Amino acid sequence: MLRKVSHLLFPTFTLLITVTQSFGAAISNWNPAHLNDSIIHRSKRMILDTLGVGLLGTTTPVFRTALQYSRRYGSLERSCIWGQPGLSLPPQYAAFVNGIAVHSMDFDDTWHPPTHPSGAVLPGLLALAETLPRRPSGLELLLAFNVGIEVQGQLMRFSREAHHIPKRFHPPAVVGVMGSAAAGAKLLNLSPAQCAEALAVAASYAGAPLANAATQTKPLHIGNATRRGMEACQLAQLGLEGNKAILDIQSGFGVFYTDYTPMELEPELHGPPFRWVLEDQDVAIKSFPAHLGMHWAADAAAEVRAKLLLGNPNLNAREITRVTLKVPSSRYINCPVPTTEHEARHSFQFISCSALLDGHVSVDSFDSHQMERKVLKELLLRTHMENPEDNVASFDKMYCEIKVETADGQNHIARCNTFYGHWRNPLSQEDLVGKFKANAAAVLPLEAVEAIVNIVDNLEKIPDCTALSSYLQMSSQMP
Structure with a gap:
């Protein structure tokens, strides 16, 4: 599938581009100027909620099992484990166990077409951010997070099947790993070609059967998505190559859908200004931990x-x-x-x-x-x-x-017809913050809970996004 594309998101010259190349170019060229007040507000709500349910999730048996396994591994690079004072792991395992915590109680946000978008992206981004020589700002984190959400939203719109409650694959194991790879590629400032390679690598990590829903294994789908996406972008950074048309062909990403119809990501149809999927389709934020x-x-x-x-x-x-x-x-x-x-x-x-x-x-x-x-x-x-x-x-x-x-x-x-918390009837900001505080207070002292709320509320102004890390694992036993 080839098309001539020319727009501010892309280089100023005109080129022939495939679906996969169009995604690689967009991921690489999105910048903070494409964010707006609406998208920042919605994504900060998602980030705060994800941190809260993840912190509460560290009290669950499935988290403890994954943590026990992951502590076997060592690395010079280390990233913090939420709710575990002083404990750090190699970044891929920190992403893995923190991702599992997010989905351990099925308390994380849900989108339409259905997936759990935030948990597949945020834990990996925060783990990766802690390892970089120059720590990303809060605005850079917000941009990378939204890139990861956008890629998931675009990919789900390539299939009518994806719009319904799933029957075969658990969606975050399919689109989530792709979103994680895109988000990590953005945070690493990869080139368009490297971003496309990251998606190709991530596609070989994708997919988990729905049969493991309603079991302790289901949260691993989120943990694997966020971890494997981070691995994919780092492998692409080192030069690993995959199929250059991974998003274009049925034997590529199309294997996950019976009616896969990919389309180039055409920014000229969106603006300027660019319009994110999240602007048109908000997420549902749950008031209790269960399937949506x-x-x-x-x-x-x-x-x-x-x-x-x-x-x-x-x-x-x-x-x-x-x-x-x-x-x-x-x-x-x-x-x-x-x-x-x-x-x-x-x-x-x-x-x-x-x-x-x-x-x-x-x-x-x-x-x-x-x-x-x-x-x-x-x-x-x-x-x-x-x-x-x-x-x-x-x-x-x-x-x-x-x-x-x-x-x-x-x-x-x-x-x-529409429950409280659905995107048509969203939680008030007061209730969302109340949910976060109730969840986070299960494992963190009040000082840390309040600090996280303040950091996320001002995230676009924070010079170092890893400021969150010290609060995410502050001991509740501290005076």
Whole structure:
């Protein structure tokens, strides 16, 4: 696929360019002038949220397992491990374990078409930044982060299949590693040709089966994406070469989609000024740690619970004879009787019943004591799922409707079309900062929590982005 391209993002001369070359040129030539207030604001929200869920994620068993493994390796270059005072690892393993922490509870942001964009980029960028002779500024970090997000957004738009809840591959393992490579290439100031090579190398690291969703292995998809992307850009910097048309051909990046239709990244169609995908498509930021689809169910269940209690404040859960959920058809988020916290995070049934019993879903909802409640298990057995044809398996179009039938013959119905935290109904800045503080305070002292909020809020003005590192692993035992 060849096209003549000439624009401010590219050199001033006209050249024949392939899809892969167009991405390489754009990655290399994007600069801080292409950022604007809107994109900076949205990306800083994503960065703050990612740091918070990552810090909380350092308390999980999957993080501890990955950390135990990664501590076997040494290197002259070292990068900090979030929430672990004084502990550093070779940068690729720091990216790996911090990335796992971000997704360990499925608490990180989600985009449309569906992927978890921030966790695949930020941990690798921060680990890489700590190793560079000249430490990048906050503005340089913001630019590299947005380059990584943009590449993911562009690649997902090469397939209609990608717009739906996935069936075969976990998206961050596919587009996330490409975004990580692009972000790292930007931070390293690679040439257009080197940026294209970084994408080619990253493509051979891409892909993870969806079968490992709802297991402890799923968070490794984010850890691997951010780590492998950083490795890919550094290998490209050293001269490693891959297929020059990796984004152009079906046997290249097209292997991950059944309807892959690549297009050149044509900046002349966007401006000037350049318009980022993130400007048109914001992310969803979660209020509790579970698969995004669960958030429709939680809001609908909380609403129907309020209706039940309005009519009968003393209602006993055992008086509920049947719960019917109308949700999209998606096999991997249909778990009638979850036995682990990871299954519970992917269970419409569990989330709905938890919200019916408690009025909300939170981090504590996945505690073993909460999951083992007899009343919850009984209610799960009376919960049934339907998949109406009009309920599309898309985070942009789906809904959740819940009907609760009670022993006295009453029916109560609630429907959620857009939950709080969805890109159509985003968390307020106050609630987003509140979420970060609650998560970060689980492992950091208040001084560090407040400092991180301040740094991220002023990130475009910070001369050294690695100022975050000392706060990300400050000991909570310090006076």
